Amino acid sequence: MPNVFIDSEGFANEDWELYVGMQFQTIDEAKDAIKKYNLKKDVQCKVTKATSKKYVCECSQKAENGCNWKIRFSKSRRNVTFWVVSFYNETHTCSSN
Numbered sequence: 415m416p417n418v419f420i421d422s423e424g425f426a427n428e429d430w431e432l433y434v435g436m437q438f439q440t441i442d443e444a445k446d447a448i449k450k451y452n453l454k455k456d457v458q459c460k461v462t463k464a465t466s467k468k469y470v471c472e473c474s475q476k477a478e479n480g481c482n483w484k485i486r487f488s489k490s491r492r493n494v495t496f497w498v499v500s501f502y503n504e505t506h507t508c509s510s511n
Contacts, residue, residue, distance in 0.1 A: 431504075432447065432451060432485060432499060432502060432504065433499060433502065434499050434500065434501065434502050435498065435499060436498070436499040437490065437496045437497070437498050437499075438487070438496065438497045438498075439495065439496060439497075440497065441469055441487065441497050443497075444469060444487045444497045444499075445469075448471055448485070455506070457473065457474075457483070457506055457508075458473070458474040458475075459471040459472060459473055459474055459483070459485075460472060460473075460474045466489075467488060467489045468486065468487070468488050468489075469486070469487040469488075469497070470484065470485070470486045470487075471484070471485050472484045473506060473508055475506075475508035476508075478508075479507075479508050480507065480508075481506055481507045481508035482503050482505065482507055483503055483504065483505060483506045483507075483508075484501065484502070484503045485499060485501065485502045485503075486499070486500050486501040486502070487499055487500065488500040
């Protein structure tokens with residue numbers, strides 16, 4: 415089972431990375447991970463879908479230059495209280511990275 419980030423302390427280490435299967439106890443913790451990712455990589459993303467079961471972010475440069483970076487968090491099927499990274503295209507093809 416992947417690591418569960420109970421709070422933001424897991425992000426104190428500079429070597430952390432997002433990955434498919436990564437779990438968060440709340441959507442707020444998942445959003446915090448995206449904010450910290452943006453700061454770490456010096457990029458920006460925008461929310462393209464937010465429902466009670468799904469949260470999707472894409473690179474803010476997608477419309478301008480077709481960057482394919484995208485991450486989707488979904489409610490866990492095994493434990494509906496967790497949010498899981500269910501899709502992640504980690505490559506930024508824009509000039510932001």
